[in-house]
Structure formats: C-alpha cells, structure tokens
Amino acid sequence: MMKTPGTHPAVSFTGVVRTFGAVRAVDGVDLRIGRGGTVALLGRNGAGKSTAIALLLGLLEPDSGTVGLFGAPPERAVREGLVGAMLQDARAVPRVTVGELVAFVAGRYPDPLPVDRALRSAGIAELAGRRVDRISGGQAQRVRFAVALAGNPALLVLDEPTAALDVEARRAFWEALRADARDGRTVLFSTHYLEEADAYADRILVLDRGRIVADGTGEELRRAAGGGLVGVDLAGRTASRLELLPGVRSVEVRGDRARLRTDDPDATVVALAGLGAIRNLEVAPASLDDAFLALTARGREAA
Numbered sequence: 001m002m003k004t005p006g007t008h009p010a011v012s013f014t015g016v017v018r019t020f021g022a023v024r025a026v027d028g029v030d031l032r033i034g035r036g037g038t039v040a041l042l043g044r045n046g047a048g049k050s051t052a053i054a055l056l057l058g059l060l061e062p063d064s065g066t067v068g069l070f071g072a073p074p075e076r077a078v079r080e081g082l083v084g085a086m087l088q089d090a091r092a093v094p095r096v097t098v099g100e101l102v103a104f105v106a107g108r109y110p111d112p113l114p115v116d117r118a119l120r121s122a123g124i125a126e127l128a129g130r131r132v133d134r135i136s137g138g139q140a141q142r143v144r145f146a147v148a149l150a151g152n153p154a155l156l157v158l159d160e161p162t163a164a165l166d167v168e169a170r171r172a173f174w175e176a177l178r179a180d181a182r183d184g185r186t187v188l189f190s191t192h193y194l195e196e197a198d199a200y201a202d203r204i205l206v207l208d209r210g211r212i213v214a215d216g217t218g219e220e221l222r223r224a225a226g227g228g229l230v231g232v233d234l235a236g237r238t239a240s241r242l243e244l245l246p247g248v249r250s251v252e253v254r255g256d257r258a259r260l261r262t263d264d265p266d267a268t269v270v271a272l273a274g275l276g277a278i279r280n281l282e283v284a285p286a287s288l289d290d291a292f293l294a295l296t297a298r299g300r301e302a303a
C-alpha cells in the first residue's frame, strides 16, 4: 500500500521565488496540494512549469520561500522514496534492457511495484527485453513513466508526460494513470494541452509568468472566466446591430448564423428577444480555451 507519513500536504510552496538573471521563472508561489488525486500544472511555453517542478523535486533551490513534500524538505522526501518523477530530458542509459532499468529503479525504493506491473501500467510489457537505447521516442517516454511508477511513490510528478505520444498512446496513458490515482497516489503533471488538464485533472493550476493565476476544476475555471457564446439564426436580418447588444464582445457570421461572444449571456439573450431575433437559440459556456486565454491575459495586465 501507499506510504502516507503524517498528515502534512503532499506538496506545499510558501512564497517561493526562483529567478534566472532578470527572469522571474517562479514568482511568489503559495500552494498546498493535499493527498490523493490528480493536479495539472497548466501554462504556455516559458510559464514556469518545469522550474516549479524542479523546485518541487529539490533539483533547484528557491531564491526565497520554502518547498515541502509531506512536511519534509524535497531532498528528504525523495531520499525516503516518497516521490517518483518523469522529467522532460531523458538521458539514454545504453546496454540495459527496459526491464533491467525499471527493476534497478524499483530496487532503490522501500516498497516498489512489481516490475511487470509497472511495465504493464506503462503499456510496455512487451518491451521488457529490449535495450533502452533501441526504442522509439514514444516508447522511451513510456519507459520513463514506468521508471517513475516503479517505486510505488506516494507522489508522482510528470513533466509534460504525453509530449511524444500519439493519440492512442496518449489515451491509454491517461487511463492507466487514472486507474493508478484511485489507489490514493497524488499525481502532479504539467501540460500545455488544455483538454488533457480538463479531462484528467481533479484540480488545475494555471501558471502564467511564474505566478498561479487560477486554481480550480475545469468547470470552476470556465465559470471564473465568465461569458459564453450565443448562437442564433439571422433569418435574413443583417448582423450589424448585434455588436451593440449588451455584453457582446464580437460577432461572427457564417452563412445565416451569427455567433456572439458575450461577457453576459443572459443580458445578450434578453436583448435578442427584445429584437424578436431568437431563432434556433443556442447558449454555450466559455470553453476552457477561452478561460485560459482570459486568465493568462489578466495575469499579463496585472504584472
């Protein structure tokens, strides 16, 4: 079973800052991640995801603030076998087989998974006898996942785990991970795929320029971004006045249909009704894409 020492959160950041010259890669992050469940660190290129992960694993020291894993400094939690990680840069280890590599890593943990189970979870049981320097990029990524899982860690940290996977492998990966997280493991992964964060994370942390600009479920983020899309048939009318309706930010016309992007769908619909312009009405909430853009744009304005 999973080791759960004490009652401290799996991850805590308190006022964490890390700079590289003039760049504030992580710029004052406060964060608690409880035990169990899946958390996504979502942000565009350069947002600070990899730096946050390196700080979390004790691979980088913060300039100020503190990082804790299960109430201990990261180095100690890592040493005690509480953490498994899959990082972006994999150095090939020549001459050993996939099975040997995973067994080697598992052997360094106090309570590892059986090697065949780690390989099966990563979808690479059939690669056990292959040398790790003779596999494809996507297969190498799955080997790194098996390595991260091998120690049966209480916290699994994955930096852009699906970057090299094709669509099918990606789906299989997430299904395996989801099954795994049910055992009480805490999983933290970084991604710039919104759909992945939305579909597979219980909680999404949006990072922008080193700061957490949003924290919640996909649904909460969509709601926080507000607004939505209202669609109506024009039925021969012109779309020109629709831009002036309350809440409307933009109008897109395709054929006879208008799509209004609005900050206030209720007010927009009432105004459309006032014009007698409701035909085939459709109201949809903002997408997570919209939410992400709005949230990170706000982050930029605040800076």
Ligand SMILES: Nc1ncnc2c1ncn2[C@@H]1O[C@H](COP(=O)(O)OP(=O)(O)OP(=O)(O)O)[C@@H](O)[C@H]1O
Binding pocket: 020, 023, 024, 025, 043, 044, 045, 046, 047, 048, 049, 050, 051, 052, 192
């Ligand atoms: N070793 C380093 N030296 C100098 N600057 C760095 C270093 N590592 C990161 N940075 C800078 O810190 C910022 C955050 O980088 P980081 O790699 O953490 O972002 P990221 O969100 O992981 O990006 P990506 O999605 O591209 O992997 C960027 O501006 C980056 O250029």
